Amino acid sequence: MDAILLQILNGLDKGSAYALIALGLTLIFGTLGVVNFAHGALFMLGAFCAVTLNKIFQFSYETIDPVRKDFLGNPLKVETPYVYDWFGADAGAAMIEWSVPLSILFAIPVMILIGLTMERGLIKYFYKRPHADQILVTFGLAIVLQEIIKYFYGANPIPTPAPQALTGSADIGAAIGFDAGSIIYPYWRLVYFLFATVIIGGVFAFLRYTTFGMVVRAGMADRETVGLLGINIDKRFTIMFAIAACVAGLAGVMYTPINSPNYHMGMDFLVLSFVVVVVGGMGSLGGAVAAGFLLGVLESFASMGEIVALLPGINQIIIYLVAIIILLTRPRGLMGRKGVMEE
Amino acid sequence: MAKFTTDVTRRGLLKGSALVGVSLAAPTIFTRTANAFTNEPKGGSVTLGFNVPQTGPYADEGADELRAYELAVEHLNGGGDGGMLNTFSSKALKGAGILGKKVEYVTGDTQTKSDAARASAKSMIEKDGAIMITGGSSSGVAVAVQALCQEAGVIFMAGLTHSNDTTGKDKKANGFRHFFNSYMSGAALAPVLGKAYGNDRKAYHLTADYNWGYTTEEAVRSSTEAMGWETVAAVKTPLAQTDFSSYITPVLQSDADVLVLNHYGGNMVNSLTNAVQFGLRERSVNGKNFEIVVPLYSRLMAKGAGENVKGIFGSTNWHWSLQDEGSKAFVKSFGTKYGFPPSQAAHTCYVQALLYADAVERAGSFNPCAVAEALEGFEFDGMGNGKTLYRADDHQCFKDVLVVKGKENPTSEFDLLEIVEVTPVSQVTYAPDHPQFAGGSLGTCNPGA
Numbered sequence: 035m036d037a038i039l040l041q042i043l044n045g046l047d048k049g050s051a052y053a054l055i056a057l058g059l060t061l062i063f064g065t066l067g068v069v070n071f072a073h074g075a076l077f078m079l080g081a082f083c084a085v086t087l088n089k090i091f092q093f094s095y096e097t098i099d100p101v102r103k104d105f106l107g108n109p110l111k112v113e114t115p116y117v118y119d120w121f122g123a124d125a126g127a128a129m130i131e132w133s134v135p136l137s138i139l140f141a142i143p144v145m146i147l148i149g150l151t152m153e154r155g156l157i158k159y160f161y162k163r164p165h166a167d168q169i170l171v172t173f174g175l176a177i178v179l180q181e182i183i184k185y186f187y188g189a190n191p192i193p194t195p196a197p198q199a200l201t202g203s204a205d206i207g208a209a210i211g212f213d214a215g216s217i218i219y220p221y222w223r224l225v226y227f228l229f230a231t232v233i234i235g236g237v238f239a240f241l242r243y244t245t246f247g248m249v250v251r252a253g254m255a256d257r258e259t260v261g262l263l264g265i266n267i268d269k270r271f272t273i274m275f276a277i278a279a280c281v282a283g284l285a286g287v288m289y290t291p292i293n294s295p296n297y298h299m300g301m302d303f304l305v306l307s308f309v310v311v312v313v314g315g316m317g318s319l320g321g322a323v324a325a326g327f328l329l330g331v332l333e334s335f336a337s338m339g340e341i342v343a344l345l346p347g348i349n350q351i352i353i354y355l356v357a358i359i360i361l362l363t364r365p366r367g368l369m370g371r372k373g374v375m376e377e
Numbered sequence: 378m379a380k381f382t383t384d385v386t387r388r389g390l391l392k393g394s395a396l397v398g399v400s401l402a403a404p405t406i407f408t409r410t411a412n413a414f415t416n417e418p419k420g421g422s423v424t425l426g427f428n429v430p431q432t433g434p435y436a437d438e439g440a441d442e443l444r445a446y447e448l449a450v451e452h453l454n455g456g457g458d459g460g461m462l463n464t465f466s467s468k469a470l471k472g473a474g475i476l477g478k479k480v481e482y483v484t485g486d487t488q489t490k491s492d493a494a495r496a497s498a499k500s501m502i503e504k505d506g507a508i509m510i511t512g513g514s515s516s517g518v519a520v521a522v523q524a525l526c527q528e529a530g531v532i533f534m535a536g537l538t539h540s541n542d543t544t545g546k547d548k549k550a551n552g553f554r555h556f557f558n559s560y561m562s563g564a565a566l567a568p569v570l571g572k573a574y575g576n577d578r579k580a581y582h583l584t585a586d587y588n589w590g591y592t593t594e595e596a597v598r599s600s601t602e603a604m605g606w607e608t609v610a611a612v613k614t615p616l617a618q619t620d621f622s623s624y625i626t627p628v629l630q631s632d633a634d635v636l637v638l639n640h641y642g643g644n645m646v647n648s649l650t651n652a653v654q655f656g657l658r659e660r661s662v663n664g665k666n667f668e669i670v671v672p673l674y675s676r677l678m679a680k681g682a683g684e685n686v687k688g689i690f691g692s693t694n695w696h697w698s699l700q701d702e703g704s705k706a707f708v709k710s711f712g713t714k715y716g717f718p719p720s721q722a723a724h725t726c727y728v729q730a731l732l733y734a735d736a737v738e739r740a741g742s743f744n745p746c747a748v749a750e751a752l753e754g755f756e757f758d759g760m761g762n763g764k765t766l767y768r769a770d771d772h773q774c775f776k777d778v779l780v781v782k783g784k785e786n787p788t789s790e791f792d793l794l795e796i797v798e799v800t801p802v803s804q805v806t807y808a809p810d811h812p813q814f815a816g817g818s819l820g821t822c823n824p825g826a
Contacts, residue, residue: 037630044622105697105791106712189436191646193683203656215661218629220654223622292654293619293647294681302619337623342612349623350615 036207036216041334043206047223047292049330050230051077054285055307056314056322057234058278064254064317065271068157069165071172074304075179076279079148080286081295082183083141085192088133091117091126132197137287142280149279153272176300184297191294196222201291222291229288233281234323240277241319250274254317309357315370325368329353414744415530415825416508423478423743425450425730426507428498428522429536431486435514435642437677438722442512442536443484444715445723449730452710453480460710461731464703464759469738476737487513491521498522502529508743509534511729514722516540516589523552530825532745534729537722539641539673541592544773545814550822551745553752553772555732555765556725557805559589560813562672562692563596565778565800567604569690574635574668576605581633583624583648585640586613593639595813597672601637609633614644621648625655634662637670645671646681653685674781676720679793686783686793693779695724695761696796704761718791728760732767746822763802770809771819778805 055077062070094113102110117126129136156175160168195201200221207217241247253260253267260267286295293299310329314321335341336352360368418424427446430439452460455472462470474480483505485497494513501507510526511534513519519538526533527549535543535554539562544554570578580601584590590613598608609631614624625648628636636657640648652658652669660667674691697708697718707727711719719727736751737743753769762776781794807814 037627040626040629041623044626047622048620102788104789105718106709110789184432184436189432190677191643191681193646193650193681193685195683201654203654203659216629218656218660220656222654292651294650294683296643299619302617334623334626338627346613 036212037338038335039206039212040217040219041338042331043217043219043223045331045334046227046327047330048334049327050227051285051289051303051326052307052310052330053323053326054230054233055282055303056310056326057237057319058282058285059307059311060314060317060319060322061237061274061278061281063311064319065250065274066153066157066161068160069168069172070157071169071304072152072176072179073172073278073282074300074302074307075176076145076148076282076300077286077289077303078180078183078295078297078300080141080145080283081194081290081299082187082286083144083283084134084137084194084287084290085187085295087137087140088130088194091115091130091133093117134194134196134287134290137290138284141283141287145280145283146276148283149276150272152279153275157275158272176304180297180300187297189297191296193294194290196225196291200225226288226292230285233284237277237281238319246270246273306353309353313357313360313367315367318367318369321367321369329356332356413824413826414746416502416506418478418506418508418743421478422481423475424505424507425480425482425733426485426498426501426505426510427482427726428485428487428494428501428510428512429726430489430514430518431484432488435489438514438537438642438675438720439487439512441677441720441723442514442726445711445719445727446482446511446730448711448714449727450480450482453731453734457714458706458710461703461707461727461760464706465731465735466758467735467739469735470731475734476741476743480734483507485512487515487518487522489515489518491517494518494522495525498525499529502526502531507531509733511733512536512726513538516543517587519543519554520547520588523547523549527551527820527823530745530823532733532748534733536726536729539593540589541596541813542588544771545592546816548771548817548819550749550772550819553729553732553749553767553774555729555767555774557692557694557776557778558773559593559596559672560807560811561778561805562593563598563600564805564807565692565780565798566597566670566672566690567600568800568804569780569798570601570670571604573690575665578606578635578665578668579609579631579633579663580606580635580637580670581609581628581631582611582637582639583621583628584611584613585644586615589641590639592813593672594637597637597639597670599813606635614640614648616644618644619647621651622655624648625651625657628652628657629655629660632662634665635668635670637672639672641673642678643681645673645678649682649685649689658688674794675722676718676791676793677722679783680790687785689783690797691781691783691794693781693794694721696721696779696781696794697724697791698796699761699779701759701761701763703759707761724761731760732757744824746824749822763799765802768809771814775802775806777802 059073092115094115096111099110099112104110117129203218203220206219208214250270310325311322314325332352337349429442451457452462483501485501487494498510509532513536516538519535523533533552541559582594584594638648657667669689671691674693679686708718736748740747740751752767755767758764765774765776767774778800779796780798782797784795787793
């Protein structure tokens with residue numbers, strides 16, 4: 035039982051990342067009708083916002099320590115971060131330590147700007163083009179973005195740890211009556227799950243309870259009629275693209291302590307996230323979130339030692355198997371709307 | 378009596394001549410007959426082919442390899458401070474190129490993909506006239522390029538490749554490996570692990586699902602089981618896996634008290650990070666502290682894993698903190714030129730370039746068969762790792778192996794690993810027909826012509 039609970043927790047965590055990326059994908063598809071294959075790259079750019087802020091905080095000046103030696107036996111060059119001088123040693127150290135959570139503040143304007151630039155500079159020219167063209171151009175953009183990141187940051191993963199206070203593990207098993215140590219779960223993964231829940235809830239609330247959201251939902255249902263009412267729906271959809279980019283970026287920021295960011299991480303999530311969207315139902319926000327968590331949990335279970343021993347390799351194909359079964363039985367996905375992706 | 382027809386037409390003759398001409402002119406290494414051996418240098422220079430990952434997941438390692446090769450070329454041509462030419466026991470090289478010819482080089486990008494690596498090596502041999510190919514950061518690439526070089530008739534001096542198969546079942550007469558292998562890692566690590574953690578341990582292996590992972594798991598398992606450890610599970614993980622949490626959680630449910638991560642590069646960085654996140658290092662099982670082992674370490678990987686490597690044992694081919702004269706000379710040359718210490722990948726590539734050049738000098742010929750003969754059974758010193766033998770039976774170098782541990786209190790960003798033991802070569806030497814190296818044969822040297 036404790037093993038099952040542990041895998042469910044694990045799946046929720048992985049599902050959070052799937053759900054956040056799929057949510058952004060669905061927002062873009064539902065509003066602009068664009069299949070955005072660069073969405074994984076936005077997730078990666080978010081992660082590198084955290085890397086960048088961490089590097090900015092660690093930007094240092096050199097002093098020579100005549101006593102200690104470097105690897106060549108020369109006097110050691112000691113690097114002192116500028117933030118130590120500007121804010122004091124304790125505050126400076128705290129800024130570096132808490133750089134990932136602080137990166138949220140840094141990433142929001144950056145990702146919104148990237149989203150707006152991307153939509154106005156490229157995506158808008160492909161609204162009326164076939165989905166195949168949209169896929170090609172956004173996939174190309176994703177490759178360009180990841181190559182730019184590789185050029186500046188290198189190919190190796192860059193460790194970007196969570197604050198010390200959040201790096202331990204919670205003994206959830208002991209808290210709920212199981213044996214101590216039977217269900218251990220890292221604090222940061224719990225933080226990630228909570229963060230994803232808040233972001234998803236925030237997006238849903240924004241669409242459900244604000245006038246802006248109401249107009250966007252109306253535009254998603256019937257773009258032409260909303261336009262005829264004198265509402266500049268295109269402008270709102272552009273803003274929604276920026277919000278979707280921001281959601282993907284924030285998902286990336288918070289993911290950095292879980293796995294060290296590298297230039298390829300967007301591609302690693304992209305295909306799976308598209309499967310999540312298709313399983314959830316193209317255009318369905320609720321479907322994307324539900325499918326994200328569902329597939330995350332299933333993938334986690336499929337990786338259990340007993341399951342892999344029984345069905346070797348099942349963990350690598352489980353998501354695609356489920357996708358096939360769901361699409362055979364429900365061609366529009368779990369919560370897909372009629373008419374979406376249908377002639 | 379059959380009629381012997383001789384009705385040759387002008388058109389037919391032209392066609393036939395053209396066909397023969399095209400065949401003879403085709404730039405293929407496999408039909409070349411004019412030279413005594415493939416790419417025999419004719420002018421005042423000789424071209425070496427450096428085939429390293431310039432893109433892909435090991436690009437940083439490839440960049441360090443290329444730096445080392447450029448340094449080697451500089452030293453071979455008499456530039457810089459000479460580096461290990463000054464400490465190398467063989468004194469055949471004088472800093473005047475190779476056999477009086479200036480050393481030039483071309484580079485290729487393996488992308489850490491076997492087909493891309495073969496294509497770039499083939500291009501360097503056919504189009505650029507490279508007489509020797511060296512480099513790579515993966516056993517899959519090494520095995521593929523080694524086979525190509527065997528067919529083409531050039532020498533392959535392997536870069537970073539740790540799988541037993543490179544000099545085991547996939548060994549080739551034209552291929553040589555200076556780097557150590559999985560067996561040696563297991564043989565060096567086991568006694569240190571036994572001493573540190575005891576002989577009554579239960580190990581759980583996570584293994585990269587490809588050739589290198591299999592041989593590393595086999596080597597570490599057999600070495601640790603021989604001293605009393607029990608292997609409770611060995612699970613294969615996909616190469617493309619980035620989040621290993623679903624593989625880590627079953628470890629928590631098992632009664633294992635040691636996790637062995639047969640992972641390399643980004644896989645190791647992620648799996649170790651996940652293992653630490655799930656509290657394995659603070660865990661206590663069977664009354665013992667839970668331990669993690671990483672059989673193959675590199676400084677670049679340790680940098681990627683950050684604080685998580687502290688206190689974790691592993692093995693490495695070479696480390697910049699070694700205090701022998703050869704290592705110190707190399708670190709000084711490399712560090713002065715580039716501003717940071719070389720990685721083990723840089724070291725093995727630099728040494729391979731020098732060993733090839735030295736073999737040519739001693740053989741007095743660039744002919745691959747003469748070079749191979751000069752390398753086989755060659756004993757040398759002054760290149761780090763103490764006295765080293767290029768064994769004739771399998772073209773594997775035998776030398777001391779380092780057991781290292783993630784440093785608890787690093788003094789700089791380079792100071793991540795500390796050497797805990799230099800395992801003597803006698804402890805890591807095995808018979809050429811050892812079961813882990815069974816199958817395949819060297820075959821015979823191919824000069825290509």
